[in-house]
Amino acid sequence: MNNNNKPYRNIPGTTVFDGEMARIGFHLNQFCMSLMKEANRKTFKQNERAYLDKWRMTEAQKSAVLARDFNQLIALGGNIYYLVKISSSDGLSVAAAVSTMTNLTTEEYIEMMRCGGRSPEGNRFIDAKQYEDKKPEEKQ
Amino acid sequence: MNNNNKPYRNIPGTTVFDGEMARIGFHLNQFCMSLMKEANRKTFKQNERAYLDKWRMTEAQKSAVLARDFNQLIALGGNIYYLVKISSSDGLSVAAAVSTMTNLTTEEYIEMMRCGGRSPEGNRFIDAKQYEDKKPEEKQ
Amino acid sequence: MAKITSGLGTSHIPLLGYMVDKGESHLEKWAPIFDGYTFTKKWIREQKPDVVILVYNDHATSFDMKVIPTFAIGCGEEYHPADEGYGARPVPVVKGSPILAWHITASLIKQGFDMTIVNEMDVDHGLTVPLSMVFGEVEEWPCQVIPLAVNTVVYPSPTGERCLALGNAIRTAVEQFPEDLNVQVWGTGGMSHQLLGERAGLINQAWDLAFMDDLKSDYKKLAAISQVEYIRESGTEGCEMVMWLIMRGALNHQVNEIHRHYHVPVSNTALGHLIYENTDTMNLEDKP
Amino acid sequence: MAKITSGLGTSHIPLLGYMVDKGESHLEKWAPIFDGYTFTKKWIREQKPDVVILVYNDHATSFDMKVIPTFAIGCGEEYHPADEGYGARPVPVVKGSPILAWHITASLIKQGFDMTIVNEMDVDHGLTVPLSMVFGEVEEWPCQVIPLAVNTVVYPSPTGERCLALGNAIRTAVEQFPEDLNVQVWGTGGMSHQLLGERAGLINQAWDLAFMDDLKSDYKKLAAISQVEYIRESGTEGCEMVMWLIMRGALNHQVNEIHRHYHVPVSNTALGHLIYENTDTMNLEDKP
Ligand SMILES: [Fe+3]
Ligand SMILES: [Fe+3]
Numbered sequence: 001m002n003n004n005n006k007p008y009r010n011i012p013g014t015t016v017f018d019g020e021m022a023r024i025g026f027h028l029n030q031f032c033m034s035l036m037k038e039a040n041r042k043t044f045k046q047n048e049r050a051y052l053d054k055w056r057m058t059e060a061q062k063s064a065v066l067a068r069d070f071n072q073l074i075a076l077g078g079n080i081y082y083l084v085k086i087s088s089s090d091g092l093s094v095a096a097a098v099s100t101m102t103n104l105t106t107e108e109y110i111e112m113m114r115c116g117g118r119s120p121e122g123n124r125f126i127d128a129k130q131y132e133d134k135k136p137e138e139k140q
Numbered sequence: 141m142n143n144n145n146k147p148y149r150n151i152p153g154t155t156v157f158d159g160e161m162a163r164i165g166f167h168l169n170q171f172c173m174s175l176m177k178e179a180n181r182k183t184f185k186q187n188e189r190a191y192l193d194k195w196r197m198t199e200a201q202k203s204a205v206l207a208r209d210f211n212q213l214i215a216l217g218g219n220i221y222y223l224v225k226i227s228s229s230d231g232l233s234v235a236a237a238v239s240t241m242t243n244l245t246t247e248e249y250i251e252m253m254r255c256g257g258r259s260p261e262g263n264r265f266i267d268a269k270q271y272e273d274k275k276p277e278e279k280q
Numbered sequence: 281m282a283k284i285t286s287g288l289g290t291s292h293i294p295l296l297g298y299m300v301d302k303g304e305s306h307l308e309k310w311a312p313i314f315d316g317y318t319f320t321k322k323w324i325r326e327q328k329p330d331v332v333i334l335v336y337n338d339h340a341t342s343f344d345m346k347v348i349p350t351f352a353i354g355c356g357e358e359y360h361p362a363d364e365g366y367g368a369r370p371v372p373v374v375k376g377s378p379i380l381a382w383h384i385t386a387s388l389i390k391q392g393f394d395m396t397i398v399n400e401m402d403v404d405h406g407l408t409v410p411l412s413m414v415f416g417e418v419e420e421w422p423c424q425v426i427p428l429a430v431n432t433v434v435y436p437s438p439t440g441e442r443c444l445a446l447g448n449a450i451r452t453a454v455e456q457f458p459e460d461l462n463v464q465v466w467g468t469g470g471m472s473h474q475l476l477g478e479r480a481g482l483i484n485q486a487w488d489l490a491f492m493d494d495l496k497s498d499y500k501k502l503a504a505i506s507q508v509e510y511i512r513e514s515g516t517e518g519c520e521m522v523m524w525l526i527m528r529g530a531l532n533h534q535v536n537e538i539h540r541h542y543h544v545p546v547s548n549t550a551l552g553h554l555i556y557e558n559t560d561t562m563n564l565e566d567k568p
Numbered sequence: 569m570a571k572i573t574s575g576l577g578t579s580h581i582p583l584l585g586y587m588v589d590k591g592e593s594h595l596e597k598w599a600p601i602f603d604g605y606t607f608t609k610k611w612i613r614e615q616k617p618d619v620v621i622l623v624y625n626d627h628a629t630s631f632d633m634k635v636i637p638t639f640a641i642g643c644g645e646e647y648h649p650a651d652e653g654y655g656a657r658p659v660p661v662v663k664g665s666p667i668l669a670w671h672i673t674a675s676l677i678k679q680g681f682d683m684t685i686v687n688e689m690d691v692d693h694g695l696t697v698p699l700s701m702v703f704g705e706v707e708e709w710p711c712q713v714i715p716l717a718v719n720t721v722v723y724p725s726p727t728g729e730r731c732l733a734l735g736n737a738i739r740t741a742v743e744q745f746p747e748d749l750n751v752q753v754w755g756t757g758g759m760s761h762q763l764l765g766e767r768a769g770l771i772n773q774a775w776d777l778a779f780m781d782d783l784k785s786d787y788k789k790l791a792a793i794s795q796v797e798y799i800r801e802s803g804t805e806g807c808e809m810v811m812w813l814i815m816r817g818a819l820n821h822q823v824n825e826i827h828r829h830y831h832v833p834v835s836n837t838a839l840g841h842l843i844y845e846n847t848d849t850m851n852l853e854d855k856p
Contacts, residue, residue: 253769
């Protein structure tokens, strides 16, 4: 979470795709974009490492792609709409890809969604207790 | 001049590159854009007709390119910043290309510029007399 | 003169398009989702809009990291459904409305909106899923479409105030178009969802329902919501709701809500849908 | 805090770059053109700006007919000189100022400007010619550059009012940036010229000189000029002058004009150039 001094820094479990993230993730996201072409998806699948080496990505970004580590990819500047191009070419649903970022299994995640999703209660501020103590006008 | 019912329709010798012109000139202008690559300039020069036939342009647009008829190209939706890519690949200066649209030779045009350019007097309205008779507040 | 007669809000969740394309939209188990559009399908056949101004966001499809417009308006002749990584949706090509679109664009720029003019692009689920949900499975889309793509991918999105004002300016532009046209404005996206991080899966039903309540008359309150508040309350992708404010701004202050549908979940997302009809489109003082 | 210390206006005529690149800028016959920048070259060495926000228009170079942003701001790391049809200019790569650019962009969008964010593009003579005229022939450009590309190719351009307001908003954004930076804003383009039709070659010296006079204090009058009036009075390409209004809007109401240069013709165009210094950058009430 690279959100120091930003009004969204205190939202738990959340990385906002701002200019800072867009900068460090530029080449990673452009790599993802290339997977919108069938020919590129094929080349990528045949030799992922070789395909990745054609992009000006950091070693950490390449490793995270190979490991399909979405939390890590987000931390390294990936944007979810770009990253789902990787999971789509793996034949994964968006929900399955998204679930890997939570502390739930895909089944547990889908069950949570079926039951109405993750509640905002306790999930608004990193220190939830501190938030609930605030007056309404301070809550933004 | 395709400027009916537009506030600039009464400016003489002038075509404003608006949405209407942009629509009819789309493929013509995209063809011009392709000449920003050295390889494309070469292919174009080798066989202009064959190169033009690869673009979804009208026959009139293609003929006007072959004839380097800039007034006609403007009338068919060409934009001057796109069209100078044709004259640049011909090795022509912008002034030389521009002069072909006037009733002057290139030498006469350059001489006119040297003497301070074309005066706005009598060149503001298609009926200049009518304009000069107007009150100042009507002149826009 | 052209006239905006009604507005429609709807989620544009990709899974909905997938279900339609697989022929699964009629399955009993999905009835709680698709039944909410039965009224809509009947209504649109009666309304017969000539043009829909369809407000959506491009999800890293036609715009990549190189160029990210805040407001992009489609002035092209047609738009093809995009390959978003699993082949293009098998739905009809989207026919544009270039003459009206250029008219609106010129008017918006003169009104102080810094539009990006787009003459060629593919359109993703953000645009084609709403068409499928409203028109169903058709050989051709029965109206022209002006795509209006809003950046909600890179922070910051345009503010709610700006979106409401844009809707307002669109209405002014449409009403100055000389041809008699029945124009609708659709706002798409949302409702609450978050697709990333440990907090993924966030849904805030109370927030969503309050949003739909307030949109009718208290839309200025909604326009004041910051993107940070959207993210906090309704998830990182919840800020797509600003696009509903563009639709709202294009309508009269007085509207009738003639339909509403809300369902949780579709995939990772809360689905919301509503329809407004203008009560009196002649009253120019009546702008939001 | 970052501070806008001065503004600079200059034409960006491609022939100037051609002369510089051919080594002809020192020829006696071009002295009436280049001597007007002698003061400027000395002044900029003293000023040492950290960042120049360079307002220009892309001349169908990086933006083609597909996507035409009204205001595009460069947030990238660097920008290469473009091949405009006769090879790229042999000038240094332009270094961006991504952190400040993203800060300004986010602020502008929150202030209600509908910016298009650009992370990768080539830059044409509109941007590189002013750098050459001001810095001369150098191994590296001695400052970072934030390109701000304005649509003046497709009608309509943004209004003068909008451009003045954008300059104002840029100033607000820069002044909120925590780092101590000396920032300049350059407005480029113009002056009167018309590159097409039987009326090509139009030059309106009286109009140009009045514009330079009014820009100092009567800039609101200039901001009210419609694009149609620009075209009528100063040629189809004369509307590039709105970009000088962005520069003007970024300065204080009180400025000192410390330099001015005007020459006709350069190629098809009237060349104009001036420099303003802010008299008191601390007075926030003093915004145009
Ligand atoms: Fe979406
Ligand atoms: Fe220019």
